[in-house]
Amino acid sequence: MRNLIRNHAVVADDWTFVPLPPPAEETIRKQAGKVVIFKLTGEPAATPEQIQATEIPSGKVIIPLSVWLARKEELAARVAASEIGVWLETHELVEDLVGSLPDINALPVIAIHFPRFADGRGFSIATLLRTRFGYRNEIRAVGDVLRDQLFYMKRCGFDAFAIREDRSAEEALASLRDFSEPYQGAVDNPLPVWRRYTRYCQHPFAERKYQPVHEDEVD
Amino acid sequence: MYLYDDIDQRLIDERVAQFRDQTRRYLAGQLTDDEFRPLRLQNGLYIQRHAPMLRVAIPYGLLSSAQLRKLAHIARVYDRGYAHFTTRQDIQFNWPQLERVPDILAELATVQMHAIQTSGNCVRNITTDQFAGVAPDEVVDPRPLAEILRQWSSFHPEFAYLPRKFKIAVNGSLNDRAVIRVHDIGLGFYRDAKGEIALQVWVGGGLGRTPMIGTLIREHLEWRHMLTYCEAILRVYNRYGRRDNAFKARIKILVKALGAEEFARQVEEEWSHLKDGPHTITEEEFQRVSGFFQRTNYATLDDYCPEFEQQLQTNRAFARWVERCVHPHKVPGYRAVTLSLKPTGVAPGDATADQMDSIAFLADRYSFGELRVSHEQNLILADVRVSDLYALWEQAKRIGVATPNIGLLTDIICCPGGDFCSLANAKSIPIARAIQEKFDDLDYLYDIGDLDLNISGCMNSCGHHHVAHIGVLGVDKDGAEWYQITLGGSQGNDAAIGTVIGPAFAAEEVPGVVQKLIETYVAERLEGERFIDTVRRVGIAPFKANVYAKEAAHA
Numbered sequence: 085m086r087n088l089i090r091n092h093a094v095v096a097d098d099w100t101f102v103p104l105p106p107p108a109e110e111t112i113r114k115q116a117g118k119v120v121i122f123k124l125t126g127e128p129a130a131t132p133e134q135i136q137a138t139e140i141p142s143g144k145v146i147i148p149l150s151v152w153l154a155r156k157e158e159l160a161a162r163v164a165a166s167e168i169g170v171w172l173e174t175h176e177l178v179e180d181l182v183g184s185l186p187d188i189n190a191l192p193v194i195a196i197h198f199p200r201f202a203d204g205r206g207f208s209i210a211t212l213l214r215t216r217f218g219y220r221n222e223i224r225a226v227g228d229v230l231r232d233q234l235f236y237m238k239r240c241g242f243d244a245f246a247i248r249e250d251r252s253a254e255e256a257l258a259s260l261r262d263f264s265e266p267y268q269g270a271v272d273n274p275l276p277v278w279r280r281y282t283r284y285c286q287h288p289f290a291e292r293k294y295q296p297v298h299e300d301e302v303d
Numbered sequence: 304m305y306l307y308d309d310i311d312q313r314l315i316d317e318r319v320a321q322f323r324d325q326t327r328r329y330l331a332g333q334l335t336d337d338e339f340r341p342l343r344l345q346n347g348l349y350i351q352r353h354a355p356m357l358r359v360a361i362p363y364g365l366l367s368s369a370q371l372r373k374l375a376h377i378a379r380v381y382d383r384g385y386a387h388f389t390t391r392q393d394i395q396f397n398w399p400q401l402e403r404v405p406d407i408l409a410e411l412a413t414v415q416m417h418a419i420q421t422s423g424n425c426v427r428n429i430t431t432d433q434f435a436g437v438a439p440d441e442v443v444d445p446r447p448l449a450e451i452l453r454q455w456s457s458f459h460p461e462f463a464y465l466p467r468k469f470k471i472a473v474n475g476s477l478n479d480r481a482v483i484r485v486h487d488i489g490l491g492f493y494r495d496a497k498g499e500i501a502l503q504v505w506v507g508g509g510l511g512r513t514p515m516i517g518t519l520i521r522e523h524l525e526w527r528h529m530l531t532y533c534e535a536i537l538r539v540y541n542r543y544g545r546r547d548n549a550f551k552a553r554i555k556i557l558v559k560a561l562g563a564e565e566f567a568r569q570v571e572e573e574w575s576h577l578k579d580g581p582h583t584i585t586e587e588e589f590q591r592v593s594g595f596f597q598r599t600n601y602a603t604l605d606d607y608c609p610e611f612e613q614q615l616q617t618n619r620a621f622a623r624w625v626e627r628c629v630h631p632h633k634v635p636g637y638r639a640v641t642l643s644l645k646p647t648g649v650a651p652g653d654a655t656a657d658q659m660d661s662i663a664f665l666a667d668r669y670s671f672g673e674l675r676v677s678h679e680q681n682l683i684l685a686d687v688r689v690s691d692l693y694a695l696w697e698q699a700k701r702i703g704v705a706t707p708n709i710g711l712l713t714d715i716i717c718c719p720g721g722d723f724c725s726l727a728n729a730k731s732i733p734i735a736r737a738i739q740e741k742f743d744d745l746d747y748l749y750d751i752g753d754l755d756l757n758i759s760g761c762m763n764s765c766g767h768h769h770v771a772h773i774g775v776l777g778v779d780k781d782g783a784e785w786y787q788i789t790l791g792g793s794q795g796n797d798a799a800i801g802t803v804i805g806p807a808f809a810a811e812e813v814p815g816v817v818q819k820l821i822e823t824y825v826a827e828r829l830e831g832e833r834f835i836d837t838v839r840r841v842g843i844a845p846f847k848a849n850v851y852a853k854e855a856a857h858a
């Protein structure tokens with residue numbers, strides 16, 4: 085089933101998503117990136133065994149951040165061929181990914197894995213990729229991705245959504261249009277509404293309506 | 304008050320349509336309970352003990368008479384003829400039907416109201432001082448900035464799925480009536496040396512399981528940076544707040560784990576990227592929103608009103624009501640009036656549809672058609688002429704909202720508790736009633752004087768028991784309902800968390816325990832000393848000794 089939305093349309097997926105192999109019997113609770121993250125969330129990262137055991141098929145692949153960080157040298161040629169994308173868990177640090185290569189835009193796709201749809205960290209990760217780290221290529225939501233979160237994801241800079249397998253991507257498209265004129269700025273439009281329009285202090289039944297502001301008037 | 308333009312209106316209309324579709328899909332089995340839960344919570348809809356509960360936002364507690372009439376209408380048509388005002392300046396309906404909630408939201412939208420983000424792990428209703436704009440000790444009217452915050456935080460795409468709920472309170476008066484130090488973010492507005500509006504930023508306060516007074520992480524922030532600074536705080540929290548344990552997920556736990564200094568450093572570092580960005584508030588936007596809150600139609604009045612003085616002299620009951628329920632106003636000849644929703648025998652904060660209609664009438668007749676909800680769960684008419692007070696009192700009496708107990712022991716803050724709330728460990732409303740019944744002698748109540756008594760049905764602390772002079776908390780002991788008593792909490796500039804006095808009590812013991820606490824106070828107090836000051840001076844030991852005296856003798 086085709087379940088990828090990209091640029092407001094359901095499309096075929098030309099990327100292979102590479103998961104981590106399951107951990108060995110005894111999960112070693114390793115520190116994920118910075119100590120503070122581990123201390124605060126207690127969430128595990130991949131073990132060295134898992135990283136080594138990850139098979140990276142040929143063609144266009146999206147690989148785990150931990151695998152990328154450990155094995156990026158062996159993938160240099162494939163990065164140059166635009167065949168490597170990276171995905172990260174919501175508790176992993178986007179800064180680790182950005183710091184791992186000279187130009188983040190060498191990656192054609194970065195995927196953020198939502199372990200639960202209510203895990204809101206992915207929204208900040210995408211926002212940072214777009215607004216702070218200048219990432220221009222595809223940011224894809226994967227995992228527990230449902231239509232009722234799409235509008236917010238889009239606003240935070242996601243432009244591709246791998247809708248959960250048991251749900252219809254076609255139906256989900258409608259939710260990208262839930263609201264027409266949000267209050268606050270975000271990645272999709274950095275200006276808050278009061279920089280988009282001239283709003284008046286007025287009674288709503290009065291004649292004067294809000295007027296569009298021309299781009300060049302925006303300070 | 305703030306009035307919607309077509310941008311605001313379209314947003315809430317679109318929200319109604321969105322929620323209508325979500326409800327439809329849920330009822331059709333296309334959304335699971337777990338998937339629907341955060342969606343309904345972000346529209347204020349809980350599934351409670353008897354029926355769903357719908358919480359409607361009253362932004363910073365400000366309400367028009369037309370809005371109150373609509374709330375009365377909803378109570379009548381969709382509910383059982385009454386509603387409950389909450390400690391977060393919201394209103395709750397206890398018996399709506401799930402299928403009809405989209406219709407209720409559509410009705411609310413016609414009077415510029417909604418239930419957006421009144422629950423769920425997102426930024427909740429912004430709360431403030433119920434006397435905003437009229438209090439003589441006010442330095443900065445907090446409402447324009449509260450409204451700017453409300454708009455910014457409504458449907459914020461990045462912060463809709465935080466680790467836990469997020470409460471912001473703002474205050475612009477010398478005395479903090481908004482309890483900003485027990486909120487996730489508390490903003491204290493003041494005028495700096497240059498006369499400009501500035502903010503103190505408190506973070507990581509909160510009640511609940513781990514009550515904490517917030518930490519001041521920034522002494523001075525120019526008002527125009529309010530949104531970018533809040534964005535920095537929320538981003539740090541959204542990224543690093545704990546998500547593995549709901550009890551440790553509030554921002555206060557993160558602030559504590561990192562240390563306030565380190566937390567502040569991370570916020571400042573994040574803010575350095577956002578400062579002066581597009582969300583820097585412009586003078587024009589500030590002026591636009593401020594315009595809605597400037598009341599220009601006050602009459603020029605003499606503050607001295609001879610008839611009023613005469614009425615005070617001749618009518619003791621009226622004088623009492625004035626003493627407790629009438630508050631100073633910055634404009635001569637005007638006063639703010641609290642209508643008590645705490646008569647004995649009624650759940651604190653409850654109002655019937657008929658009362659709401661009548662109060663709407665009083666607001667139109669006496670107070671420019673506006674009113675406020677206080678976090679103490681009372682209603683306020685903020686702009687009443689001194690010469691109208693007597694007439695207002697007579698009419699308020701007739702509808703049962705003139706109990707002269709504001710700030711007294713029976714002005715109890717109380718959550719819905721075990722009668723309605725599915726999270727409760729114990730009932731709270733019957734406890735409030737039993738205490739009110741025990742202390743029904745007005746002379747005695749007046750002699751006791753200022754005293755905050757708050758009741759929560761569980762550790763979630765919706766009844767703010769931690770910051771009460773006497774706090775009552777429902778706890779579960781082997782399936783039975785017990786009550787733990789705390790002493791010495793307070794709100795305001797000297798906010799403090801109360802101390803547990805000892806083992807918990809059975810429901811029927813609670814009024815007697817309160818009685819003993821009061822007796823101890825009466826015995827220990829110095830001339831003119833308030834309850835809380837006595838507790839602070841002598842400590843909790845004598846209170847404890849008196850309360851547990853009998854048990855000790857038995858042992």
Ligand code: SF4
Binds near residue numbers: 718760761762
């Ligand atoms: S304090 Fe507990 S019982 Fe009371 S309303 Fe809140 S969650 Fe329910």
